[in-house]
Amino acid sequence: MKIAFSPCPNDTFVFHAAVHGLVPNVPKLDVTYADIDKTNYWAAEGKGPEIQKISYAALPWVLDDYALIPCGGALGRGCGPLVLTVGNDQSPKALSGKRVAVPSERSTAYLLFRLWASKVVPGGIGEIVVMPFHEIMPAVRDGKIDAGLVIHEARFTYQAFDLKMLVDLGQWWEEDTQLPIPLGAIVAHRSLDTVAIEKWIRASVEYAWSNPKASEAYVMEHAQELSREVAKSHIDLYVNDFTRDLGDAGFDAVASLLGRAGAEGLVPEFDLGLLRK
Incomplete structure (x- = not known):
């Protein structure tokens, strides 16, 4: 069975046991290491x-073909x-x-940024550069760009680039909604036994x-040249109880984010009910 996840410490920590045959009932996994800027489009294009x-x-681009697996992903606070x-x-x-x-x-970072900016940046952002x-x-430090939206371990290392934090969008989201932040999701094609997949992913987490x-x-x-300390901080931050199971709070957070984004025209219309199917 083919699977793609990022080389980031939280993903390799979560899937280590499944990839190495350390939990039962896992098919042999053929792993592609790819960041979500690639997998987001792969899934949308089938x-x-x-x-x-x-x-x-x-998710709004893929839920017709892929089911959301309610474990193994990254969703949390702070x-x-x-x-x-x-x-x-x-x-x-x-x-x-x-x-x-x-x-x-x-x-999610982009949606949070656009939702925040629509409320507080007069006249709006000039240009988005992917x-x-x-x-x-480095591009912000060197003046090639005016500001940068960063994710992953950058929250632990940005001071080394002499950069300043203008806003923590996670803190803004949590204060505004009282909900955790939905970041990375695990999806499986609907032709598969998604119940079995959920079980072995949760077993790998445990x-x-x-x-x-x-x-x-x-x-x-x-770990892309990260120190052990930064890798551990990354895991401690992104692997939490929501990685074991989204639960109602997790599903509510996802629905709130995508509902707001849909109202702003940032994502296509879709059936929110598909999140739990």
Whole structure:
């Protein structure tokens, strides 16, 4: 069975046991390591593996063909994307008419940014520039872009680029909605036994927590030059109870994000009921 997830520490930590045959009833997995800026479009175009890690923001494009698996993903609190600048003006108006780099236009980070900016940036953003997330902080530092929307481990490392945080969009979202932040989702093609997939993904999560040292070499192999301390911080932040099971709070957060985005015309119309089917 083919599966795609990112090389980020949270994903390799979660799927280590499944990939290495350490939990029962898992088919042999053929893994593609790809960030969500690729899998979001693969799933929407009917390409790529049968199981994929995508952004929750991309669900409206794929739910007719893919089912949301309510475990294995990334959703939580205190783990939202950041908007970074180098300027002394740290007010939202500083972004008016400016160029902002984002990692994907089908990411939760992008939806949160657009929802926030529509409320607080007078006149709106000038231009959105999509670039790989690891290139964003250097581009802001070097003045190639006015501000950057960053995700993943960048929240732990941006100070090394002499950047300033204009807003923590996760904090804004949580204060505005009282809900956690939906980031990365696991989806499986509806032709598959999604109940069985849910069981072995949850078993892989449980194994990772019970045997945290077992995945360490695998995590660091794919950690994109992160230190062990940063990789551990990444895992501790993004792998939580919502990774075990979305639950009602998780589903409510996803529905709220996509409902708001739909009202702003940021995602296509879709049946919210498909989130639980």
